[in-house]
Amino acid sequence: MGLGKRTDYGDAKYAGVQVPFTGDVPATVEAYSLCGFDFVVTPLVRDNWRPPAPAVPENGSLPSPFNRDDCLYINSSQWANQVVGQVSDWIQPDSPDPAVRQQSVAALRHQLGWAAHLGLQAVVLPPPHRPARCPNYAQVLSQALQGLTHMALWLTVPLVISNQSEQDQQQGAQQGAQGQGRTEQNGGAGAAASPAGPGALDGWEAWHQVRAQCDHHNLLGAALLVGPTLPSAASLDRWRGESVKAVLLPTAVFTANKRGYPVLSKPHQELLAMFFKMGVQVVLTGEACHDVPPPAPPAPGAPAGAAVAVGPDGSPLGFSISNPGEAHPLRPYWDYLCFLFRRLEAVGEQERQEASYRDYLQVPLQPLQDNLESQTYETFEKDVQKYKLYEEAVYKALKDKLAAAAASSETSSPYDLPIASTSGRGSGRQHHHQTTHGSSSSPAAAAAAASGGGDGGPVVVLMVVGAGRGPLVRASMRAASRAGVRLRVYAVEKNPNAIVHIQQMLRSEGWEADVSIVSADMRHWQAPEPAEILVSELLGSFGDNELSPECLDGAQRFLAPGGISIPQSYTSYLAPATSHKLHHDVKSYKDLEHFETPYVVRLHRHHLLAATQPLFTFSHPNPSEPIDNSRYASVTFTRDPAAGAAVLHGFAGYFECSLYGDVLLSIHPPSHSENMFSWFPIFFPLREPVYVPAGAPVEMQMWRCCSAHKVWYEWAVTAPVAGPIHNVGGRSYWVGL
Numbered sequence: 001m002g003l004g005k006r007t008d009y010g011d012a013k014y015a016g017v018q019v020p021f022t023g024d025v026p027a028t029v030e031a032y033s034l035c036g037f038d039f040v041v042t043p044l045v046r047d048n049w050r051p052p053a054p055a056v057p058e059n060g061s062l063p064s065p066f067n068r069d070d071c072l073y074i075n076s077s078q079w080a081n082q083v084v085g086q087v088s089d090w091i092q093p094d095s096p097d098p099a100v101r102q103q104s105v106a107a108l109r110h111q112l113g114w115a116a117h118l119g120l121q122a123v124v125l126p127p128p129h130r131p132a133r134c135p136n137y138a139q140v141l142s143q144a145l146q147g148l149t150h151m152a153l154w155l156t157v158p159l160v161i162s163n164q165s166e167q168d169q170q171q172g173a174q175q176g177a178q179g180q181g182r183t184e185q186n187g188g189a190g191a192a193a194s195p196a197g198p199g200a201l202d203g204w205e206a207w208h209q210v211r212a213q214c215d216h217h218n219l220l221g222a223a224l225l226v227g228p229t230l231p232s233a234a235s236l237d238r239w240r241g242e243s244v245k246a247v248l249l250p251t252a253v254f255t256a257n258k259r260g261y262p263v264l265s266k267p268h269q270e271l272l273a274m275f276f277k278m279g280v281q282v283v284l285t286g287e288a289c290h291d292v293p294p295p296a297p298p299a300p301g302a303p304a305g306a307a308v309a310v311g312p313d314g315s316p317l318g319f320s321i322s323n324p325g326e327a328h329p330l331r332p333y334w335d336y337l338c339f340l341f342r343r344l345e346a347v348g349e350q351e352r353q354e355a356s357y358r359d360y361l362q363v364p365l366q367p368l369q370d371n372l373e374s375q376t377y378e379t380f381e382k383d384v385q386k387y388k389l390y391e392e393a394v395y396k397a398l399k400d401k402l403a404a405a406a407a408s409s410e411t412s413s414p415y416d417l418p419i420a421s422t423s424g425r426g427s428g429r430q431h432h433h434q435t436t437h438g439s440s441s442s443p444a445a446a447a448a449a450a451s452g453g454g455d456g457g458p459v460v461v462l463m464v465v466g467a468g469r470g471p472l473v474r475a476s477m478r479a480a481s482r483a484g485v486r487l488r489v490y491a492v493e494k495n496p497n498a499i500v501h502i503q504q505m506l507r508s509e510g511w512e513a514d515v516s517i518v519s520a521d522m523r524h525w526q527a528p529e530p531a532e533i534l535v536s537e538l539l540g541s542f543g544d545n546e547l548s549p550e551c552l553d554g555a556q557r558f559l560a561p562g563g564i565s566i567p568q569s570y571t572s573y574l575a576p577a578t579s580h581k582l583h584h585d586v587k588s589y590k591d592l593e594h595f596e597t598p599y600v601v602r603l604h605r606h607h608l609l610a611a612t613q614p615l616f617t618f619s620h621p622n623p624s625e626p627i628d629n630s631r632y633a634s635v636t637f638t639r640d641p642a643a644g645a646a647v648l649h650g651f652a653g654y655f656e657c658s659l660y661g662d663v664l665l666s667i668h669p670p671s672h673s674e675n676m677f678s679w680f681p682i683f684f685p686l687r688e689p690v691y692v693p694a695g696a697p698v699e700m701q702m703w704r705c706c707s708a709h710k711v712w713y714e715w716a717v718t719a720p721v722a723g724p725i726h727n728v729g730g731r732s733y734w735v736g737l
């Protein structure tokens, strides 16, 4: 029935329970569903079942591997949705004993085949018995995965593996191998520095061994087995980017509170909260092992025979116990999971709206090369916070201009002011008529406007370049009104369709006299007068990737000496990232091009392996002569050794932008502008996942390349191992100039 009614954490609301082998699946499912659990995990065969000898009978027909009574038997899709199969725990495909190995491989194949035949949604696989080296296990799984279309394999991965059991396994393996006249190399995983603590192995290493050999197959996921001792928080974070399908939570991990109810330690609660938020389901394992007091007497008005359900602290949970399942010994564990799930903070409105974009690959916009659609502008314009920041930046710039003008007026004549001294409404309107009909305004009209009668207040020439449907014009007008300044605005936009919306805005706001619309490419427009302030928003998720530098280099011709560009500068940032989901989605295109394309993504199930590093900075206006917007950076990301080894799927990119003075507009996580949602991060994928040993730094190279008609990025990993340079010569992805 779900841990709660909330839907904001996806499938995490469905909890499962591991149960012994059952011959009567419907009755078992029913009993545990009365107790609250949504599905059961049950063995596919009886414990004592072993595969038949491999001999083929004389008549050529293959022997049936199972009898009806030996194996899980279901014949209804309803049960298939509520049953997850469990592969026998004794199976050891990498046993040093050849007989055990052969029998294990045969049993694993039989059981996987049977589970697929039943149409189960998933099966839980036993943990690799030799976590440091399990090629046979991986090979059988790999073969099975090739034939599967929907059934998932959930590999049990203990978060922490006892070192002793691994040593025993290795010794056994060496003895076995010597007996056969050959030796085996240690796979390395067992020898790696363990974030699991002394005397323990890192379960992540075992997981990585298997999934790497299974070529990162999407139907192979991890079922994380939680023990009483947890590894470091930094190492647990790695699972955020992995394909975790379930958390196996033994009843033995619970402690008892003062009233005897099963509860979890604070670190375990936090771990569970992390997985709930990732949408991961919990499966309770083991028998009830807490002495829970009998249910409290029924609440007044409750149905006859009902008892009140209470939480671990004894407080009523708001519902009555009126069915036998609620008196089930595992019920207090389920109640506690409900309690933890229900108390999670609600997902914010913004995050809820973005939920459908989570980990969804989008190719970045190219607003210079393409004309954006009205709906795209409409989406931009919903971001109130972005325009507030622009308004603030324009306001501060105007205030500084006024202050500078006032300071200079004390020492010189008013005609020297950096601000045009007057503006006549009549001249302004005329000016507007000229520009809306053509693609440029007339210098004569501008000169007339600058000297025209009017009310004698200060007038600042402000140009919005790349005005879209006009929201930055609106923000600038608001800032001017706050600062007590009159603006003469030029709204320059190369998308003729967007201009229709600006015209409408000017009419409805009565700004026709103050704003001139210019239908032109800012790089080629001949401005009738210099601008004191140049406002633009040409930023992509990586800052410069929508070609703001190239456009503003063209536009700065008409910025007055000492004029201000808003933004003043922007810097891109990168961090190495694990994201199984993104890697899989890019890979599913089955071509090179998609691995050499950066994507805009609302990153969700991902993990940053190290802190971000700054990459490329652009400042405006740019006084360099000639201007060179190509860039190269070599970046090293150091990692906390306690975080353990990890896998690198690509790089997450962000930008931070100084609009003016201290007004910052940022999607860089440490400084992200509050409530701003216009940009999702960017993701640069890698063709092959890279194993990063514990504590090993990641080094990458990134180039911003420019030619006459396009700009593109190339990127490569150079440590811990060198990999291919991606997108050489912009062969797969570029931004058109």
Ligand SMILES: C[S@@+](CC[C@H](N)C(=O)[O-])C[C@H]1O[C@@H](n2cnc3c(N)ncnc32)[C@H](O)[C@@H]1O
Binding pocket: 367, 368, 371, 372, 377, 380, 381, 465, 466, 467, 468, 469, 470, 471, 472, 492, 493, 494, 495, 498, 520, 521, 522, 523, 536, 537, 538, 539, 551
């Ligand atoms: C990201 S949109 C921003 C639009 C608007 N300022 C806003 O905040 O909603 C960038 C706009 O700049 C325009 N643009 C891009 N390059 C341009 C250029 N070289 N000259 C004129 N407009 C340009 C695009 O057509 C687009 O309307």
